[in-house]
Amino acid sequence: MNLSNAIFIPGPTNLPERIRRAIDLPTVDHRSPNFASDLKAIFRQVQNILKTDNGQIFIFPATGTGGWEAAxxxxxxxxxxxxxxxxxxxSEKWIHLCQHFGLEVDxxxxxxxxxxxxxxxxxxxxxxPRGEIKAVLVTHNETATGVRSDISAVRQAIDSAGHSAMLFVDGVSSIASMDFEMDTWGVDIAVAGSQKGFMLPAGLAILGVSQKAIASGATADLPRFFFDFRQMMQTTSSGGFPYTPPMQLLAGLNESCKILLEEGLDAVASRHFFIAEGVRRAADAWNLEVCAxxxxxxSDTVTTIFVPEGRDSNQLTLHLHQKYQMSFGVGLGQFAGQVFRIGHLGQLSIPNMLAGLATIEMAMRDLDYPINAGVGVAAAQEWYRIPISVKPAAGLLSECGVISDE
Ligand SMILES: Cc1ncc(COP(=O)(O)O)c(C=O)c1O
Known part of the structure; x- marks a missing residue:
């Protein structure tokens, strides 16, 4: 496997050099006084990324699935x-998790x-009318289909119905890449994972939790220990952790937040849109259907694309892997074998994206797909040549080579 090729799965993402350096640490004492102040700084930065003033941040050594469970x-x-x-x-898996915990899922x-x-x-x-539904669960960005949901519209729906249900949002493949407004959208719990927009290895479940959701914990009786908000709040507020924290990942998270906030969240979202739009234009030029x-x-983090009828998309992704040592996402669930997914979140430059598109094009031609050489790449190139007005970032944006007109 050629490890110098960029990866095009929708998380884990490519690791920025700054993050690789930040996590390359010798053993750090998690009971040292520094830990408490570092953790507070991380929480503050994550609050900024989720765009919440009063939401409480929780970080567990886990993945997005652990975040669902904690919620x-x-x-x-x-x-x-x-x-x-x-x-x-x-969204289906979160439903199964709820059912497993004995919840009644409508x-x-x-x-x-x-x-x-x-x-x-x-x-x-x-x-x-009796308010029996306690929470509405929404997946902001369905990583399997590449479709984004409108969380603000869901909040409006809850308010228009005059209902008191909490709003829990899976932002695993959207947070820190696409626009996410925890307070403005009235999100009670937002779930993220370190390996997507935060550009870290997998290993952290990151949650923003409203005071309303925290208060609901007083009467909640589902079993919890590892993911207990109460013991986590108690120990982190006094500068500790209820168990051994993954220090290297936390150091990486600190750096990742710095990178994202230096660039600016609007610029991060614009950059993801810009890269994604080039991919969509390539798909159109190939005459292949985008799932959305x-x-x-x-979605601006993953594009799910149907292969022509009668083809097996797994053959394409396998060929890409074996012949060109390049990874793309396979189809999942009811789209298995029918689609391939191009992950384009986190640090990804325009030249890298073009390399990915060119490689898919070669693979499709190897497999006799009915496409003309270079059409997808040309469509993306023309889009990427357009000067866009995103604020140039100190860090990632220049590394990514996104064109700026400033
Ligand atoms: C939208 C979404 N939710 C939840 C998960 C599950 O996260 P994890 O694999 O980190 O447990 C994923 C994983 O890709 C995801 O894309």
Whole structure:
């Protein structure tokens, strides 16, 4: 395997050099006084990234799945009702997790090529005048389908229904890459994972939790120990951790937050849009269908693309891996074998992205796909040549080579 090729799976992402250096640490004493102040600084930066003033930050040695579990185990009781849209494998998996914990899940079946449906959420909440539904679960960015949901519209749906349900959002593949506004959107729990927008190795579940969600923990009776918010808050507020913390990953998170905030969150989101749009234009030029029916909901971190009917997309991703040592995402769930996914989140330069598109193009031609040589790359190139008005970042933006007109 050629490890110098960029990786195009939708997380874990390529590791920026600054982060690799930050995590390359000798053993650090987690009971030293420095730890407490470092942790506070990390929490403050994560609050800025989630755009929350009062949301409490929790960081667990876990992954996004652990974040899902922490969200429900700390706020709900056995038999509680929750409402969730199913529109991809990740929203589906969170539903399964809730069911496993004995929650009653009202599932809204949505088109897997579209977002979570705020109208159906509102209708369902209106049919619950006694307020039995305790939480609405939404996956902001379905990594399987490359479709973004409108969290602000879901908040409006909850408010229009006059319902008191909390809003829990899986932002695993959106936070720190795409626009995310925890306070403005009234999100009660936001779940992220270190290996996506934060550009770290896997290993941290990162959560922002509203005071309302924390308060709901007083009566919640689902079993929790490792993920207990109470013991985590108690120990971190006095400068410790309830168990041995992953010091190197935390140092990496500190650096990652610095990189993101130096660039500016608007610039980070613009950069992701810019890179993603080039990929979508390449797909159009190949005459291949992007999974997102409505482009205004297309994800800026992953693009899911259908292969022509009768083809097996796994053959394409395997060929890319074996012949060109380049990794792309495979199709998941009901789209397995029908789609491939191009991950374009985190640190990724325009030349890297073009290399990825050129390599897919070669692989498709090797496999006799009906595409003309160079058309996808040319479409992306023309887009990438456009000067865009994103604020130039001190760090990543220049490293990424995003063109700036300033
Ligand atoms: C949207 C989304 N949610 C949850 C998860 C699960 O996260 P993890 O694999 O870190 O447990 C993923 C993983 O890719 C994801 O993309």
């Amino acid at each position: 429900i185990a700390n706020t709900l009781s056995r038999g509680d009702r929750v409402l969730a849209c199913r529109h991809g494998v990740f 599932v809204i079946e949505c088109d897997w090529r579209g977002p979570a449906n705020p109208d159906l959420i509102e209708a369902k909440l209106r049919s619950d 029916h409505d482009r205004s909901f297309a």
